Amino acid sequence: MKKVKFLAMTAIIGSVLVTATGCGSATNGSSKAEQGATQQLQGEVKIDGSTTVRPIMEAVTEEYRSEQPKVKAGIGGAGTGSGIKKLIAGEIDIANASRAMKEEEKKAAAEKKVDVAEYKVAFDGITIITNKENDWVKDLKVEDLKKLWLEDGxxxxxxxxxxxxxxxxxxxxxxTNSHGTYDYFDExxxxxxxLVTKNVSKSxxxxxxxxxxxxxxxxxGFLGYSYYFENKGKLNALTINGVEPNEKTIESGEYKPLSRPLYIYVNKxxxxxxxxxxxxxxxxxENAGVLAQDVGYIQLPKADYDKQVQDVEGLK
Incomplete structure (x- = not known):
């Protein structure tokens, strides 16, 4: 977590420097944007949804506290589907999602007149895991996965x-079915x-x-790559169609069809x-790329983050 600590220190030093600049605004003519950068905010940002995206947003919140200590931003883990429902119902501000919104969810948001902004925060690869003592299977084809996981009686x-x-x-x-990881695998x-109904434990x-x-x-089992990454000492990760899940193959999409983007959905x-x-x-x-890497995910190209930041700034 060296990068996280570095970011925290950078944020603190940056805040001090910008504050000093703002103090001289009466004489140096600093812009409103520069003055606004020093503003200390209060309130609560309500966030819930995907447990896959949660580690990224927890890292974001940890860093954000050094910049805005009076803003509360706890992260729930109710699952993608539940998080999106809460967003549409006006119960939260941000829904973490490990899949894109479904058409029926978009329709429900429109009916409630909730305008939703979609932002990508990282790439992930659903990882197929086995026990460390399993020495017979190293690779599965997509057809093998279907034969294993599909209910056929x-x-x-x-x-x-x-x-x-x-x-x-x-x-x-x-x-469980409320999670975007399940939805993506299901699709x-x-x-x-x-999904199989015998000898299955859902959580x-x-x-x-x-x-x-x-x-x-x-x-x-199957789960997001970061959870395997954190526990790779006690789990095997299978290759799929001969391709290993790792930073390179997930970002490039070579690890298919289990590579996917991760999202946050925000009430505009x-x-x-x-x-x-x-x-x-x-x-x-602005910080999701580095923080996603720190917690085991793969960052987007910088230009993608920059474009999304510009979109947010346009909604101020």
């Missing part, structure tokens, strides 16, 4: 995929068909999936009317 065994593999039942670990692997907490797979030799009215929300979102997009 049978009890799934490893030997169903390869007769040389153990004739034992597979134990499945998955996020690109299961093609929106039913809202990715760490519970880590624990479950790490404790069961016959387990398989909050951006326009509440300085603390506007300032927080701008700070998040």
């Amino acid at each position: 049978t009890t799934k065994k490893w030997s169903d995929i390869n007769p040389e593999w153990p004739d034992r039942e597979v134990k499945f670990y998955s996020p 690109v692997i299961l093609e929106k068909k039913e 809202d907490d990715p760490n519970a999936i880590v624990t479950g797979v790490a404790g069961d030799k016959d387990a398989i 009215q909050s951006l326009k009317d509440r300085p603390e929300v506007h300032n927080y979102v701008k700070f998040a997009l």
Whole structure:
């Protein structure tokens, strides 16, 4: 976390320097933007949604406190779907999302007259994990994933995929249906068909999936790359169609079809009317790249962040 500490120190030093500049505004003619940079804000930014995006936004909040200590910005982890519902209902300002908004969600927002801004914060790759003692499977094809995870009325065994593999039942670990990680996997692997119903444990907490797979030799699960990255000492990450999930393959899209962008969705009215929300979102997009790298995700090209920051500034 050296980068995080560096950012914090940079923010503090920068704040001191800008404050000194602002103090001389009566004589040096500093702009309103420069004077506004020293403004200490108050209030609360309400954030909920994806547990996959949460580590990035927690890192953002940690850094933001050094700049705006009087602004509260706690991060919930109700899941992408639940977060978007709360955003549409006006209960939160920002919904973290590990998938794009669905058409029905956009329609619901329009019906409630909630104008939503979409911003990308990082890239992620859904990672297929197995137990460290699993020495028989290193790579799976997309078709293998479908055969394992799709409900077909049978009890799934490893030997169903390869007769040389153990004739034992597979134990499945998955996020719940409210999570964007589940939605994305459901769309690109299961093609929106039913997930296995036998020997499956679903959890809202990715760490519970880590624990479950790490404790069961016959387990398989899927979660966001950063949770594997944090626990790679006790998990295997499978290659998919021969491609390993890593920074290079996820950013390039070579790790397909499980590479994906991560989002925050923001109530535009909050951006326009509440300085603390506007300032927080701008700070998040200015720093999300470095912070995403620090917590195990892959940053976007700098030009993408810059363009989004300009969009936020236009909503002030």
